Amino acid sequence: MKKKTILGLSIFAVFLLVYAQMAVSTAPNRINAAAGPTKTTQSKSLHESVPSAPGKTVRLEDMQADLTITAWDRNEIVIEGSVEVGNSNPEMLTEFLAGTKLSIEPSGDRFSVKLHTPFESRQKKGTGSLSGALRNFLRSGKFNFSFSARLDVHVPSDQSLVVNNSFGNIKLSGVNGRHDIRNDSGEVRVEGCGGTLSLRNSFAAANVVHFKGPATVDNKSGDVILEEISGGAEVRNSFKSVRFGKIGAALIIKSESADVIGSDVAGDCRIASSFKVIDVRGIQGRLEVRGESSEVTVDNVKKDVVIESSFKPVKVTNVQGGLRVISESAAVTAGDIAGEARIKSSFNEISAARVHGSVTIDGESCAVNLREIDGDAAIASSFKEVSASNIGGTLDIKSQSAKVIATDIKKATSIASSFNSIEVRRAGRNVKVEGESSSVLIEEAAGNVDVQNSFKYVILRQTSGSIRVVGDSSGVEVSQIRMLPKGSTIDIRTSFKPIIIALPKDADVAVSAKTEYGKIHSDYPVYLGGEDLRPAVEAGKGTIPVRLETSADITIKKEL
Amino acid sequence: MSLKKFDDYEKGREQEALEARLQAEIDSLKTPISAPHLWKRIEAMLRKEETAARSRPEARTAAYSTRPARLLRKWFILVPASALVLIGILLALFLGLGQRGTPSGILAGDALQKIELKEREYVQAVDELEKKARPKMAAMDLEMVSLYRDKLETIDAQIRRCREALASNPANAHIRRYMLAALQDKRQTLAELLAYD
Numbered sequence: 001m002k003k004k005t006i007l008g009l010s011i012f013a014v015f016l017l018v019y020a021q022m023a024v025s026t027a028p029n030r031i032n033a034a035a036g037p038t039k040t041t042q043s044k045s046l047h048e049s050v051p052s053a054p055g056k057t058v059r060l061e062d063m064q065a066d067l068t069i070t071a072w073d074r075n076e077i078v079i080e081g082s083v084e085v086g087n088s089n090p091e092m093l094t095e096f097l098a099g100t101k102l103s104i105e106p107s108g109d110r111f112s113v114k115l116h117t118p119f120e121s122r123q124k125k126g127t128g129s130l131s132g133a134l135r136n137f138l139r140s141g142k143f144n145f146s147f148s149a150r151l152d153v154h155v156p157s158d159q160s161l162v163v164n165n166s167f168g169n170i171k172l173s174g175v176n177g178r179h180d181i182r183n184d185s186g187e188v189r190v191e192g193c194g195g196t197l198s199l200r201n202s203f204a205a206a207n208v209v210h211f212k213g214p215a216t217v218d219n220k221s222g223d224v225i226l227e228e229i230s231g232g233a234e235v236r237n238s239f240k241s242v243r244f245g246k247i248g249a250a251l252i253i254k255s256e257s258a259d260v261i262g263s264d265v266a267g268d269c270r271i272a273s274s275f276k277v278i279d280v281r282g283i284q285g286r287l288e289v290r291g292e293s294s295e296v297t298v299d300n301v302k303k304d305v306v307i308e309s310s311f312k313p314v315k316v317t318n319v320q321g322g323l324r325v326i327s328e329s330a331a332v333t334a335g336d337i338a339g340e341a342r343i344k345s346s347f348n349e350i351s352a353a354r355v356h357g358s359v360t361i362d363g364e365s366c367a368v369n370l371r372e373i374d375g376d377a378a379i380a381s382s383f384k385e386v387s388a389s390n391i392g393g394t395l396d397i398k399s400q401s402a403k404v405i406a407t408d409i410k411k412a413t414s415i416a417s418s419f420n421s422i423e424v425r426r427a428g429r430n431v432k433v434e435g436e437s438s439s440v441l442i443e444e445a446a447g448n449v450d451v452q453n454s455f456k457y458v459i460l461r462q463t464s465g466s467i468r469v470v471g472d473s474s475g476v477e478v479s480q481i482r483m484l485p486k487g488s489t490i491d492i493r494t495s496f497k498p499i500i501i502a503l504p505k506d507a508d509v510a511v512s513a514k515t516e517y518g519k520i521h522s523d524y525p526v527y528l529g530g531e532d533l534r535p536a537v538e539a540g541k542g543t544i545p546v547r548l549e550t551s552a553d554i555t556i557k558k559e560l
Numbered sequence: 561m562s563l564k565k566f567d568d569y570e571k572g573r574e575q576e577a578l579e580a581r582l583q584a585e586i587d588s589l590k591t592p593i594s595a596p597h598l599w600k601r602i603e604a605m606l607r608k609e610e611t612a613a614r615s616r617p618e619a620r621t622a623a624y625s626t627r628p629a630r631l632l633r634k635w636f637i638l639v640p641a642s643a644l645v646l647i648g649i650l651l652a653l654f655l656g657l658g659q660r661g662t663p664s665g666i667l668a669g670d671a672l673q674k675i676e677l678k679e680r681e682y683v684q685a686v687d688e689l690e691k692k693a694r695p696k697m698a699a700m701d702l703e704m705v706s707l708y709r710d711k712l713e714t715i716d717a718q719i720r721r722c723r724e725a726l727a728s729n730p731a732n733a734h735i736r737r738y739m740l741a742a743l744q745d746k747r748q749t750l751a752e753l754l755a756y757d
Contacts, residue, residue: 006637009645041666064725066665066734086666086731119728146731148665167725167735185721185738203718203738221714239711257707275707293703 042093043084046102046151050111052077054158057177060113063165065149066186071157071174077104077111081151096145115149160195169204176212190215196231205240208233214249232267241276250285268303286321304339313348322357340375349384358393376411386417394429412447421456430465448488457497466490473497476550479559484509490546499548502557508542516551523558667731675736682743689750696754708753715749718742 052058053075060067065081083100087093099118104111149168155161160177163170166184176194183201190197194212202220207227214231217224223240226233232249235242242253244262251265255273260280268285271278274292286303289296295312298305304321307314310328322339325332331348334341340357343350346364358375361368367384370377376393379386382400394411397404403420406413410428418436430447433440439456442449448465451458454472464483469476471494478492479502490509492499498518503509513520520526548554667675697705722739729735 009642012645014644041664041668064729084665086668145729146666147729148732148734150665167732167738169734185718186734203742221718239714257711 040088040090040093041084041086041146042090042097043082044097044100046079046081046083046115048102048104048113049076049078050104050106051075052111052156052159054156055109055160055177056156057110057160057162058113058153058155059110059162060151060153061162061164063115063149063151063163064147064167065115065151065165066168067151067153067163067165067170069153069155069161069163069170069172069175071159071176072154073157074154075156076154077156077159078154079104079113079151081149083115083117084148086146092145102151113151113153115151117147119145119147194230226262242273314345323355350381385420413445444482458494467492469494471495471497476500478502481507481559484544486543488544490544490548492547493549495551497550498553498555499550500555500557501546501548502559503546505558505560507544509544509546510542511546511548511556513548513554513556515549515554518551518553520554520556522554522556524556663733665733667733667736672731672736675740679736679740679743682740682747686743686746686750689747689754693750693753696756700756704756708749711749712746715742715746719746 058077079102081102083097085093085096085100087096096118099116101116103114103116105114155175157174158176161172161175161179161181163180164182165186167186168183169186170181170183170188171191172179172181172189172193173191174193178195179190179193179197179199181188181190181197181199181201183204185203186201187204187206188199188201189207189209190199190211191207191209193210196213197208197211197215197217199206199208199216200218201222203222205223205225206217206219207225208215208217208229209225209227211228212230214233215226215229216234217226217236219235219237219240221239222237224235224237224242226235226244226247228246230248232251233244233247234252235244236254237258238256239258241259241261242255244251244253245264247265247267250267251269253260253271253273255271257275258273259276260271260273260278262279263281265283265285268287269280269283270288271280272290273294275294277295277297278289278291279297280287280289281299283301283303287298287301287305289298289305289307289309291307291309291312293311294309296307296309296314298307298316298319300318302320304323305316305319306324307316308326309330311330313331313333314325314327315333316323316325316337317335319336320338323334323337323341323343325334325343325345327343327345329347330345332343332345332350334343334352335354337352337355337357340359341352341355342360343352344362345366347366349367349369350361350363351369352359352361352373353371355372356374359370359373359377361370361377361379361381363379363381365383366381368379368381368386368388370379370388370391372390373388374392376396377388377391378396379388380398381402383402385403385405386397386399387405388395388397388409389407391406391409391411395406395409395413395415397406397415397417399415399417401419402417404415404417404422406415406423406427407425409424409426412429412431413424413427414432415422415424416434417438419438421439421441422433422435424431424433424442425444427442427445427447430450431442431445432450433442433453435451435453435456437455438453440451440453440458442451442460442463444462445460446464448468449460449463450468451460452470453474456474458469458471458474458476460467460469460476460478461480462482463478465485466488467478467490469492471492473496474494475497476492476494477500478490479500481502481504484490484504484507490501492501503511511522511524513522548556697708700708719739719742722735722742725735726732726739
């Protein structure tokens with residue numbers, strides 16, 4: 001590279017450094033931003049101060065400005081700021097700014113901060129500091145004056161604030177007192193403050209962070225963020241999300257069409273929203289959720305949970321109290337519930353597992369799946385499969401046109417369904433089944449078995465108590481009877497289909513069998529009996545009566 | 561002798577002395593070699609060397625072996641110079657931007673015109689979407705109709721509020737921003753409504 005080029009580059013670099021240095025040393029100016037051909041802007045600095053004391057109230061009302069309010073350790077209110085105006089006429093701007101003043105007016109234990117502008121005096125007649133031309137111009141209403149203001153307010157840390165602002169952002173930090181903040185169309189951020197807070201805003205975010213005390217936030221069409229509120233909190237908003245974390249007491253959220261997501265509430269929690277996601281975790285108190293068409297997720301609640309929702313899935317886990325879900329057309333999943341669970345829904349699956357109390361399910365057209373329920377389980381459903389396993393108490397299923405599978409039921413089992421199979425395995429006590437056009441299979445029933453069904457097979461294995469089957473055109477098969485205790489009976493009546501029964505070889509039975517049109521095959525001796533001398537069996541003089549009746553074949557075996 | 565002639569005489573003598581000195585200088589220079597075809601011979605020699613260099617790889621390598629050193633020297637100069645230039649440019653830009661201070665709350669002429677144009681585009685888009693949305697809303701179920709109607713009314717109220725504020729403060733950047741946001745929100749809501757199945 002030639003020396004000249006290097007020299008040229010170096011000179012250029014030095015020039016740029018000098019320019020930069022000049023830029024640093026030049027203090028920021030009042031703007032005379034020459035705008036475009038039709039607009040000029042001018043600005044004016046504002047400064048006011050007044051002594052204050054802890055416990056006073058500062059009011060900033062009827063403002064349209066960006067406000068920053070910060071606490072400091074001086075007993076003084078100091079306000080610095082600027083006003084910027086724009087118009088095509090520079091002279092009018094100068095006059096306008098001359099008529100713009102900031103004041104802090106004390107009154108008892110209050111200070112009123114006012115920003116006076118000629119806009120206020122446009123309706124007034126008479127003289128003033130404004131020229132007639134400007135006054136007429138403002139009164140005409142046909143003007144393109146534009147105005148923007150910014151105020152930085154420093155206040156003692158123990159001061160209450162009343163703010164009424166619009167079309168500006170508000171930031172409040174480090175101030176403790178009774179705060180009443182009203183804003184419209186501007187972001188509000190309250191940080192590191194304390195006392196009580198009533199905040200109303202709209203169409204922009206409201207953030208309250210590290211607030212020592214209770215807070216109420218009303219933000220129409222604006223996001224709300226609450227983080228570390230040591231007191232309780234109440235939120236109303238719509239159409240935008242609510243997020244919360246670490247609320248020191250009770251929390252109430254009333255929202256509409258908004259996501260509500262948060263965790264860590266030290267007290268009770270009530271949430272209402274719609275059409276969006278509700279996700280709540282870590283509630284120390286009671287939780288109530290109302291979410292129309294909302295997807296609801298709840299986890300880790302120390303007390304009871306009540307959920308009303310529709311059309312979107314509900315998932316609840318780790319509840320130390322009871323659970324109540326009233327839903328519609330929503331899939332519901334519940335797990336690890338310490339108390340009682342009551343779930344109502346429709347047209348989607350209901351699933352509950354590890355419930356230490358009892359479970360009640362009302363699920364129209366719902367598939368139902370229950371597992372590891374310590375207490376009683378009661379299910380009302382239809383049209384979809386019902387499955388229950390490891391039930392520590394009784395099981396009661398009332399279904400319709402649904403397949404039912406029940407296994408490992410400690411106490412009594414009662415099942416009603418139709419048009420689909422019913423299976424019961426390892427029932428600890430009595431089993432009662434009503435299955436219209438349902439095939440029935442019962443294995444290992446420790447108690448009595450009572451079956452009513454039609455048109456489908458009944459198969460009973462390893463029963464240990466009385467057996468009663470009333471079938472209508474149902475084939476019946478009974479085998480591997482474990483036990484026939486004293487006082488038990490076997491009574492099987494059906495029609496048009498055969499009965500096959502295998503009796504324990506040592507059973508002390510008295511068998512009678514009757515068939516209209518079929519044959520009787522018996523390992524026991526057969527005696528004809530009955531008034532019409534149809535084949536029948538009457539065998540033995542045992543203590544356990546066995547009565548079999550059908551119009552088809554009967555087979556009686558002696559199990560070896 | 562007249563004065564003029566004396567002056568002429570003196571000047572002539574000075575001239576002669578100067579010429580004598582000049583000649584002495586010339587004489588002290590080396591006598592150039594008489595070489596009538598020198599340039600031609602130089603050219604021929606150069607051509608010969610070039611041909612020889614091309615045919616010898618080690619010669620090429622030898623030639624290149626001096627390049628790293630030259631490059632290294634160049635980079636030692638070039639890199640700091642470039643860095644200096646870059647730092648200077650960045651500083652100027654950064655401080656030049658910072659020089660503007662707090663952003664203005666008032667939109668200047670061009671910026672205001674652009675925003676107004678953007679608003680008109682949004683208003684047009686919203687009007688078109690609204691025409692399409694009306695029949696769709698009529699066919700929706702009551703709950704959804706209620707939801708969307710609520711939301712659209714809320715946004716319309718915000719648009720009205722912004723328009724009222726802009727009537728007396730037309731170039732306020734904050735109000736313009738929120739007006740635009742409301743129009744965007746309305747457009748998005750109508751688009752969602754139309755996409756609802």
